[in-house]
């Protein structure tokens with residue numbers, strides 16, 4: 001059985017990974033072509049975001065047919081080749097399953113629209129409160145009211161995301177059986193992992209107006225999520241111990257995650273939660289510009305680390321994915337200390353208790369997009385909010401600045417392979433612009449430099465396999481209120497690991513009740529001697545180190 005505690009998952013956004021046929025879109029054959037790169041990095045799983053047939057309104061998170069590969073990404077044969085070749089490289093596949101909603105083009109929804117009761121009952125149709133007034137005031141995550149009116153029925157359907165993504169009705173057993181069939185189909189194709197998209201939203205509670213918010217309290221971690229997850233587990237992946245699962249949990253609570261990812265709860269192997277990535281929001285409001293709150297970041301990560309450990313539940317740990325800006329631009333820096341800060345951020349995450357996830361390009365220190373015009377953006381959410389912010393009275397340039405910082409497209413620019421045109425991603429016209437810095441930040445250059453961010457990630461992945469304390473140890477924050485340092489200890493029996501990071505460019509002094517000189521240094525982003533002296537350490541800009549001792 002794979003020990004997912006010692007594993008590392010690498011996320012691929014196929015559309016932006018590698019284009020094998022010059023049409024400007026990455027594809028499955030492109031992933032196959034780069035397997036040796038991933039093997040060199042040392043990852044155990046690749047999670048690929050959806051490549052099923054889809055109108056691509058939300059880049060594949062709007063699924064039209066769960067059993068077919070979208071021709072833009074290739075064929076079933078390409079998938080089978082990828083699965084076979086990945087296996088030869090010792091890499092397992094994790095697929096992304098979007099079951100909270102389908103595309104409005106899915107046959108089920110099309111038949112629902114034709115008035116077939118069976119399929120109307122696959123979705124959530126409700127009468128309005130009054131003529132022209134939707135059933136509730138809930139807001140869609142992509143902006144606007146979450147209900148769309150269908151004149152033929154004089155009813156509305158619920159879409160927590162885009163209007164083209166109607167929510168499925170999980171209270172209908174037929175829906176749950178269809179979902180099981182799909183999971184089994186991909187298990188039979190050799191898939192060894194599943195990521196379930198926004199899976200804590202599948203069970204809606206009461207359909208009532210939210211007087212104080214956007215409605216999320218009614219449908220987040222809803223009444224039957226645990227029950228439905230256990231049912232899915234028992235009927236599908238739970239039959240095979242080697243399969244790992246991760247649930248994407250939107251605005252979840254820790255108490256619920258104890259159960260979603262509890263060792264004995266028979267739901268999922270682990271969870272993604274996002275609270276630590278809202279520290280540059282204003283409350284839940286993402287579309288504002290505020291500096292990140294370092295203290296809050298530490299508090300949230302440490303609370304989750306310790307809480308989940310106490311309840312024998314397991315985290316996925318990560319900074320980046322296809323919905324997030326690039327972490328080096330967000331919490332590190334792109335300037336003089338680009339490399340040091342990228343490595344420091346990697347250390348913070350990879351030594352935590354949980355399974356680390358790397359998002360494509362993160363291991364190269366890829367940065368935000370730096371687009372200069374709204375026409376360069378592709379993401380439905382960014383385009384919607386650019387409009388909404390202006391409707392709310394912002395000047396176009398101010399709305400644009402917010403999009404530049406928070407857009408999901410920051411993470412979706414093509415992977416930078418080499419210094420050739422388009423960073424070697426495609427010989428055609430890329431579907432979204434390549435970041436200009438590909439001439440300096442690219443895989444080829446980093447693989448030729450043993451001091452690169454790439455090799456640093458490789459070392460972190462290997463350390464987790466070598467040192468049980470990283471996979472299995474307890475977690476103890478060190479001086480959690482320190483204004484500059486992000487430091488913690490991992491402990492397992494007589495093994496101790498100290499992870500000390502300066503999160504800022506300013507130098508700092510850090511003190512511990514400990515003789516640091518007695519620890520062996522396993523890894524650092526600076527070469528040569530460091531500033532340790534008994535129980536004190538002087539940390540240089542973004543300095544990061546992993547110290548180890550067996551007592």
Ligand code: TEU
Pocket residue numbers: 058061062098141161197198248250286322323381
């Ligand atoms: O994302 C869920 C989600 O709610 C967020 O990450 C969301 O994109 C962000 O909060 C908006 O600010 C998942 C997928 O990862 C995302 O790509 C999809 O668009 C979304 O579900 C709908 O399927």
